Amino acid sequence: MFNRNIPSIIAAIYSAIIASTFFMMPIYFKNDLGFSTEKIGFILAFMSISALISMLPSGISNDLFTSRRLAAIALIALLLSFLLLPRTKSFPVVLFIMIIIGISRELFRLSLETFIFKSSELQYMPATLGKYHSPRMFGLFLGMVIAAIILGRLDFSRFFIIIAILLIIPLILLSYLPDIPISKSTASEYKRELIRAPIIVFMLFSLIFTSHWGAEYVNYGIFLSNELGLSNTESSLYMSFEFLLISITVPLLGYNYHKLNIPAITILSIFLSGIGHIFMVNSNVSVSLIFRGIHGIGDGLLIIITYMIIAENFSKERIGGLNAAINVVMMFGMLLGSIVYGYIGEYYNSGTALIISGIVTLLSIPLFIIWSKMGRNKNLRS
Numbered sequence: 001m002f003n004r005n006i007p008s009i010i011a012a013i014y015s016a017i018i019a020s021t022f023f024m025m026p027i028y029f030k031n032d033l034g035f036s037t038e039k040i041g042f043i044l045a046f047m048s049i050s051a052l053i054s055m056l057p058s059g060i061s062n063d064l065f066t067s068r069r070l071a072a073i074a075l076i077a078l079l080l081s082f083l084l085l086p087r088t089k090s091f092p093v094v095l096f097i098m099i100i101i102g103i104s105r106e107l108f109r110l111s112l113e114t115f116i117f118k119s120s121e122l123q124y125m126p127a128t129l130g131k132y133h134s135p136r137m138f139g140l141f142l143g144m145v146i147a148a149i150i151l152g153r154l155d156f157s158r159f160f161i162i163i164a165i166l167l168i169i170p171l172i173l174l175s176y177l178p179d180i181p182i183s184k185s186t187a188s189e190y191k192r193e194l195i196r197a198p199i200i201v202f203m204l205f206s207l208i209f210t211s212h213w214g215a216e217y218v219n220y221g222i223f224l225s226n227e228l229g230l231s232n233t234e235s236s237l238y239m240s241f242e243f244l245l246i247s248i249t250v251p252l253l254g255y256n257y258h259k260l261n262i263p264a265i266t267i268l269s270i271f272l273s274g275i276g277h278i279f280m281v282n283s284n285v286s287v288s289l290i291f292r293g294i295h296g297i298g299d300g301l302l303i304i305i306t307y308m309i310i311a312e313n314f315s316k317e318r319i320g321g322l323n324a325a326i327n328v329v330m331m332f333g334m335l336l337g338s339i340v341y342g343y344i345g346e347y348y349n350s351g352t353a354l355i356i357s358g359i360v361t362l363l364s365i366p367l368f369i370i371w372s373k374m375g376r377n378k379n380l381r382s
Helices: 008-020 025-033 037-064 066-088 091-119 123-148 156-166 169-173 188-192 198-209 211-227 232-259 264-281 285-313 315-345 348-362 366-373
Strands: none
Touching: 008 123, 008 156, 025 037, 025 156, 025 232, 037 066, 037 091, 037 211, 037 315, 066 156, 066 169, 091 123, 091 169, 091 285, 091 315, 123 232, 123 285, 156 169, 156 315, 188 315, 198 211, 198 285, 198 315, 198 348, 198 366, 211 232, 211 264, 211 315, 211 348, 232 285, 264 285, 264 366, 285 315, 315 348
16 A cells, blocks of 8 residues: 555645746746747747647556656656756757657656546545645645745756756655556547547536636736736746645645535636636736635636546546546647737737636636536446
């Protein structure tokens, strides 16, 4: 019997390490490597597209091979990438390294998620998910605070080497996880579980809801900088607050999941997410931060609910690939949002883009209601 706290510890450490690089990369590309804004955008776009393309194969791989070993491969790839990154100024080489980082991050995340899905019984899943995502989100909070503290105080070459060294910690911890039994499935078996009316409605809901991630990806930092006048350090601290609230929200729902009216909680979570996104666009930083926190609480609630929908509706044998399929839809929603809200932010302003994305988030509520009225699917977990 393995220590069930280990996945949570791994998630917390990994998230803190990776989150600390969020602000660093564009600054490093701009200031140290002298890349143009267009080149930086090209790198980030290719990084996202590569991660999207690799997501489904990564998920299916977790049904064919042990998640622990795939997670280890991902960490080794990340470790080597961060060691190599400060050793080159070549744009093609940097682009290649960043693509590897993007793919490896998704492989690691999906591998750890698959391990959680396959190692926990359904009745304990909400608590397990809360226990997993809470330290993961706290790690994101901690990583962004660390970034705010060291931003501008540490040489990037040293910073990336430190990141690589720290990745050894979760790599070692992975060795304490067991290998979960694997099984081979046919494409038709995956298709049979995925192509069902309720799942299609849920994917459509996910596509619309996650489009606001794209608005955040493109406009969030610009809004904080240009419209609220925050520095990079202040922006990092502002963003970290949301993750702190999510780290508190997810275990509260996880441990009380079976006692609550989940459809009502879901509608509430979407409402909070949308309203928070709309009213965070406020020139008063304190008011903006409060509504950003409200948005985070909504998103935090929906994290547990979404993962529970996946756990309840897909078989354990194929949940790696099927979870990845849902994630592909979510990522596509984010990319779609990046394009749409990027144009809105360019031609109007970033605040307007965030407001519209909040309204669209609210418009996803009817789709969830339709899904809930279709009835819960037959539990396929074994």
